[in-house]
Amino acid sequence: MLLRAALLAPLCALPLHAQDGGQLYTLYCSACHGADGKGATGGTFPPLAGSDWVMGDAARPVKIVLHGLHGEVEVDGRKFNLEMPPQGSVLPDDQIAAILSYARTSWGNKAEVVTAEFVKATREATADRKGPWTQDEILKLHPLPAAKPPIANLISQVYKGEWQKLPDFSTLKAENIEEEHDGKISIKKAGHTDLFGMVWEGDLTAPYSADYLFRIDADDGARVIIDGKTVAEVNGTGPMDGGRGKEGSIKLEAGPHKIRVEYFEYYGNEGIALAWRNASVPGWKSLSDTSVKGGREPIPLVPLNGRAVVYRNFIEGTTPRGIGIGFPGNVNMAYSADDLAPELIWTGSFMDASRHWTDRGQGNQAPAGEKVVKLSGSRALPDNARFRGYKLDAAGNPTFSVQVGAQFLLDTWKPAGATGEPALARTIAVNGEGGPMEILIAEKAGVKEGPEGFELGAVRVKAEGEGLVSRDGKVFVKVSPGKPATVTYSWK
Ligand code: HEC
Structure with missing residues (x-):
């Protein structure tokens, strides 16, 4: 009895008024999504901060809280394949409304608050729902806004020439310059398959001030330059995915940074893959239309729900x-x-x-x-x-x-x-x-x-x-x- 009382005491001491969205968030969500909304345990769990899933159409996060979510999901360019338990039977409408209003207006998130009436109506409309949602099911009903391009203001330049090492592109004249509105490094529109080079320039926004890792791989050579500093480089000729890929790190302040990527192709197959991530958060985010292989991501094992x-x-x-x-x-x-x-x-x-x-x-x-x-x-x-x-x-x-x-x-x-x-x-x-x-x-x-x-x-x-x-x-x-x-x- 003593133990029971001791365990219950801190919970009872919290005044659980519906309007205390922050406190309710701490109780019901922060163990997995983190007090700062970035995903608990170094990002093993998906973030709510900056997540498109939380913002926009409120029915999406309401339904996720009511019924849970499982299977593969992609949040802010990172894939997760975990299980979020349903909370609909534990949390009344006004508390779900308070929590989501808090999540939609905290950590830089900007979206309208959610009312208890809306949660009630959503609960009634999905009363037949059994089991957690999958990404496909919920996004079919409530699609995410179109994804932001990973690199803003991206332009590409194509060069023609025969190189077996990365040339000094500053001394060369581009034969073509284009805007790349999808913001991804791609050689699809180069117009050549042998003996060419490409240079991309744009703005890459670091979400946090942190150490970032870049991983680059190419057939044949490529380098990534951030704010004028070469961070990772694969030089000479050779294939992709064959262990030539390189990683480098750089400390970045939160905000936009100049990114420049240089690439050349000699003969044969061609390709470039570039990805980056916050060094302390698992999950590479691709900056190219081809994903980088071979970058082992940490999978931290963590005790869950108080269990070893x-x-x-x-x-x-x-x-x-x-x-x-x-x-x-x-x-x-x-x-x-x-x-x-x-x-x-x-x-x-x-x-x-x-x-x-x-x-x-x-x-x-x-x-x-x-x-x-x-x-x-x-x-x-x-x-x-x-x-x-x-x-x-x-x-x-x-x-x-x-x-x-x-x-x-x-x-x-x-x-x-x-x-x-x-x-x-x-x-x-x-x-x-x-x-x-x-x-x-x-x-x-x-x-x-x-x-x-x-x-x-x-x-x-x-x-x-x-x-x-x-x-x-x-x-x-x-x-x-x-x-x-x-x-x-x-x-x-
Ligand atoms: C036991 C851990 C856990 C708890 C507690 C939890 N979640 Fe989740 N949540 C997850 C996991 C895991 C996923 C991703 C599921 C997957 O991989 O399919 C997720 C996904 C989400 C998503 C969609 C993806 C994203 O990151 O935006 C939202 C929104 C969300 N949770 C909100 C909440 C809210 C609000 C609460 C508190 C009421 C909460 N969750 C409580 C584990 C949890």
């Missing part, structure tokens, strides 16, 4: 049978089922899954976060010990189970940072017939020891129970059957 997330793949710093757990609260760990021990703990982001989720997924993936601490790197239990798997509780917290003879060791991990500083709590219990066990919890010469704890790299380790035993640069915790020990790791 599991990653079972090759994690750098532990053994092949590593099990990674990313907890809410920016704390993470990796357990080795070979060494029967937790081996890595870290703070910040959990894992980038893109290496192993794309077809070329080979090798180890390093933790994505910071302050990685290696706890140990050798077998923690006797030779007869066997890994018996792990269980997750309702919050996704794992209990790793190891059998040693007739005894079972149960090792449970939870986030513990109630005070706001990142911490992990571990409970080690021993069941079954037998005496106390000594479990390796740290392995490093020169750990600084106190009475019931020690420091290891960036963490303070505290143990409660029967105490710590240390020998040969290793620290063990003693656990007897029926008397669990707790170990807390907090980052300094």
